[in-house]
Amino acid sequence: xxxxxxxxxxxxxxxxxxxxxxxxxxxxxxxxxxxxxxxxxxxxxxxxxxxxxxxxxxxxxxxxxxxxxxxxxxxxxxxxxxxxxxxxxxxxxxxxxxxxxxxxxxxxxxxxxxxxxxxxxxxxxxxxxxxxxxxxxxxxxxxxxxxxxxxxxxxxxxxxxxxxxxxxxxxxxxxxxxxxxxxxxxxxxxxxxxxxxxxxxxxxxxxxxxxxxxxxxxxxxxxxxxxxxxxxxxxxxxxxxxxxxxxxxxxxxxxxxxxxxxxxxxxxxxxxxxxxxxxxxxxxxxxxxxxxxxxxxxxxxxxxxxxxxxxxxxxxxxxxxxxxxxxxxxxxxxxxxxxxxxxxxxxxxxxxxxxxxxxxxxxxxxxxxxxxxxxxxxxxxxxxxxxxxxxxxxxxxxxxxxxxxxxxxxxxxxxxxxxxxxxxxxxxxxxxxxxxxxxxxxxxxxxxxxxxxxxxxxxxxxxxxxxxxxxxxxxxxxxxxxxxxxxxxxxxxxxxxxxxxxxxxxxxxxxxxxxxxxxxxxxxxxxxxxxxxxxxxxxxxxxxxxxxxxxxxxxxxxxxxxxxxxxxxxxxxxxxxxxxxxxxxxx
Numbered sequence: 001x002x003x004x005x006x007x008x009x010x011x012x013x014x015x016x017x018x019x020x021x022x023x024x025x026x027x028x029x030x031x032x033x034x035x036x037x038x039x040x041x042x043x044x045x046x047x048x049x050x051x052x053x054x055x056x057x058x059x060x061x062x063x064x065x066x067x068x069x070x071x072x073x074x075x076x077x078x079x080x081x082x083x084x085x086x087x088x089x090x091x092x093x094x095x096x097x098x099x100x101x102x103x104x105x106x107x108x109x110x111x112x113x114x115x116x117x118x119x120x121x122x123x124x125x126x127x128x129x130x131x132x133x134x135x136x137x138x139x140x141x142x143x144x145x146x147x148x149x150x151x152x153x154x155x156x157x158x159x160x161x162x163x164x165x166x167x168x169x170x171x172x173x174x175x176x177x178x179x180x181x182x183x184x185x186x187x188x189x190x191x192x193x194x195x196x197x198x199x200x201x202x203x204x205x206x207x208x209x210x211x212x213x214x215x216x217x218x219x220x221x222x223x224x225x226x227x228x229x230x231x232x233x234x235x236x237x238x239x240x241x242x243x244x245x246x247x248x249x250x251x252x253x254x255x256x257x258x259x260x261x262x263x264x265x266x267x268x269x270x271x272x273x274x275x276x277x278x279x280x281x282x283x284x285x286x287x288x289x290x291x292x293x294x295x296x297x298x299x300x301x302x303x304x305x306x307x308x309x310x311x312x313x314x315x316x317x318x319x320x321x322x323x324x325x326x327x328x329x330x331x332x333x334x335x336x337x338x339x340x341x342x343x344x345x346x347x348x349x350x351x352x353x354x355x356x357x358x359x360x361x362x363x364x365x366x367x368x369x370x371x372x373x374x375x376x377x378x379x380x381x382x383x384x385x386x387x388x389x390x391x392x393x394x395x396x397x398x399x400x401x402x403x404x405x406x407x408x409x410x411x412x413x414x415x416x417x418x419x420x421x422x423x424x425x426x427x428x429x430x431x432x433x434x435x436x437x438x439x440x441x442x443x444x445x446x447x448x449x450x451x452x453x454x455x456x457x458x459x460x461x462x463x464x465x466x467x468x469x470x471x472x473x474x475x476x477x478x479x480x481x482x483x484x485x486x487x488x489x490x491x492x493x494x495x496x497x498x499x500x501x502x503x504x505x506x507x508x509x510x511x512x513x514x515x516x517x518x519x520x521x522x523x524x525x526x527x528x529x530x531x532x533x534x535x536x537x538x539x540x541x542x543x544x545x546x547x548x549x550x551x552x553x554x555x556x557x558x559x560x561x562x563x564x565x566x567x568x569x570x571x572x573x574x575x576x577x578x579x580x581x582x583x584x585x586x587x
Contacts, residue, residue: 001057005068005084008050008094009137012101012130015043016123033118037109040122044102044129051098055091063088063573064580066139066202074143079199083139088573089269089345089581093136093262096352100258101129103552104251107360110548111367113249115162125251128154132259136266141189141199145182148231148267151260152178155252163247170240170247177230177240185227188220192275195220205274205581217279221272225283228272232264234287234330235294238323245319250363253315257322258356262348265329269341273333274581281426284334285433288422291330292440298324299447306374306454314362314372317455318355321403324444325351331441332418335434338578340421345574347414350563354411357556358399364392364549365459368542378458385460389544393460395553400452402560405445410563413571415445 019039059067066085074082086094105125112118131150138144152175160171193199196211209217230237245253272280301320305312325347332344366372368389385393402409405416422438425431545553563570 001054001068002070004050004054004057005086005137006070008047008054008098009084009130009134011047011050012043012126012133015039016126016130018043019119019123019126033112036119036122037105037112040105040125041102041109043126044098044105047129047133048098048102051095054086055095058086058091058573060573062576063091064576069139071139078142079193080142081140081200082143083200083202084134084137085139085202086137088575088577090136090266091573092345092349092570093259093266094133096262096349097129097132097136097259099555100254100352100356101125101132103356103360103555104254107548107552108251110546111250111363113162113251115249121158121162124154124157125255128158128255132255132263135263139201141193141201141204141271144201144267144271145186145189148185148263149179149182151263152182155256155260158252159244159248162249162252164249165247166243167247170243173240174244177237181227181230181237183227185224188223188225188227191216191220191223201270201275205270208274208583209276209278212276212278214278217276218282219279221276221279221283224267224272225287228264228267229290230264231267232261232326232330233323234264234290235297235323235327236290238294241323242316242319245322245359246313246316250359253359253363254356257318257359258352261322261326262352265326265333265344265348268330268333269345269578269581273336273341277336280336281428284336284425284429288331288334288434288437291327291334292437292444294327294330295324295441295444296447298322298327299444299451302451303447303454306451306458308375308378308458310375312374314365314374314377314455314459315359317374317451318358318362321448321452322351322355324448325355325403327444328415328418328441331437332414332421334425335418335421336426336429336582337421337424338575338582340418340425341578341582342571342574343414343417343419343421345578346563346567346570347411347418349570350410350414350560353556353560353563354399354402354409357395357553357560358403360549360553360556361392361396361399364545365396374455374458388542391545395545395557397456397460398557400456402564404449404452408561408564410560412564413567415441 019036054068059065064087066087069085070082071084072082074080105122108121108125112121115121128151131147131154134147134150135144138147156171156175159167159174161167163170189199192204192212195213195216196204196207198204212220226237230240233241244256248256298320302317302324304310305317305320329344329347329351332340332342332347335341362372365377365385369377371377385396387393402411405411419438419441422434422441425434
């Protein structure tokens with residue numbers, strides 16, 4: 001098992017190097033482009049299979065114990081080691097990363113974003129996967145930091161070279177925010193290493209801060225928390241995220257939301273909570289306050305974007321929703337209780353599944369309509385997905401409802417447990433303050449439901465075309481009941497007995513029939529294709545969910561339902577590890 005975890009971390013790097021080399025003659029397929037895309041699917045699929053085997057071989061009776069460990073001296077002069085391992089906290093994140101990267105590679109094999117060489121795209125995705133997996137498996141602080149930084153360059157190029165409008169500015173904003181935050185975090189890591197004499201995360205967690213003074217813990221947590229808060233992202237250090245998501249290609253958005261944001265919250269759980277508990281206790285109320293501010297701010301920003309006439313971008317809206325959802329994760333961590341931290345870890349996984357699915361779906365809608373602008377999608381030229389692409393519309397509605405936390409789906413349990421944690425925080429924390437935070441978080445759930453239901457209404461239902469409204473008004477006019485002013489006069493009645501002549505014959509208008517509704521997927525409508533195009537109304541025939549899309553999205557749908565119906569499968573892994581972590585390795 002120890003070699004299996006090392007293989008999971010190293011295989012994507014080897015695959016990235018191989019992707020840049022010419023394909024062997026027997027594996028080139030129809031073109032070099034197809035060969036390298038197929039290479040990405042094979043490598044990520046192999047890593048996913050290895051991650052599943054690791055999960056199946058994991059000792060579920062002892063999830064708090066580090067398993068599949070590798071410990072090799074790397075830089076003896078600095079006491080830096082290649083120390084890898086996994087427990088009930090990191091294992092779900094490893095599997096989630098492997099799954100989402102494989103699905104992105106599979107989706108890109110059929111829908112590669114416009115940009116430079118496919119070889120570079122595949123290599124960057126694999127390098128990003130390796131850095132993320134190493135972050136979740138690292139048990140040495142310097143190794144954790146290096147893996148934490150390793151993902152920045154691939155994501156920068158994915159946005160800058162394969163992104164959409166505004167990609168250059170968004171990529172620079174992403175790299176500047178995250179690098180500056182990481183520099184501050186490095187100072188905190190070095191402070192812990194110098195004062196404690198070790199960089200081993202297991203030893204530091206077991207020591208539980210006993211070798212660190214209160215001042216050292218406070219300074220270290222402040223420095224580390226700034227770097228982690230940027231990556232999470234926590235309000236008000238979030239402003240790079242909406243621009244990055246809006247400009248990124250579909251695969252980039254899925255990986256950014258699905259796994260990269262989890263690196264920040266994982267760092268809080270793995271480093272800040274067990275290594276410097278006194279420093280974390282000092283900053284917990286402030287972390288909770290920023291968390292609920294992010295929940296409310298993200299929800300209000302989404303409500304503003306979804307309003308008619310505001311030209312809100314659907315990808316940008318989901319990015320702001322991530323600020324709110326990650327606020328629940330931070331609130332659970334700030335409670336410093338097993339209930340709250342377990343809820344935070346559950347919400348991490350749920351957000352990765354649901355938001356990853358949402359970005360896949362929004363990418364598909366944008367590919368079909370050429371825009372993610374909500375006013376365009378909801379107006380007379382809009383999507384109306386229920387009628388034009390019912391399966392796609394149903395999936396969008398499912399993902400939105402899962403994101404708002406409907407009971408029975410994955411999004412519910414994390415938010416509920418984090419609020420339970422805030423209801424009864426750890427000893428020494430102000431309960432009235434945390435009750436206030438819990439109340440504000442509950443208000444955030446209502447605001448979240450409001451904007452996501454508005455998204456479903458506008459995108460999935462759309463608006464009736466203006467021409468259809470005019471036809472309906474004309475039909476209602478023809479069906480208006482006869483009034484006394486329109487009845488025949490006696491003089492008119494006298495002429496009824498006379499034979500009809502061309503001069504006396506009234507022109508008879510055939511009753512107009514209402515226009516027949518076009519069949520789903522048909523171009524035949526009430527005005528014809530040319531008339532619709534003349535009014536700016538696109539044709540009704542758009543592609544519904546394709547086979548490769550169904551294969552990509554189905555695992556996320558199934559896991560969202562499974563996690564909602566059987567939360568014990570995940571909580572049974574995380575709870576013993578969280579109990580041990582909060583108790584300083586004694587539980």
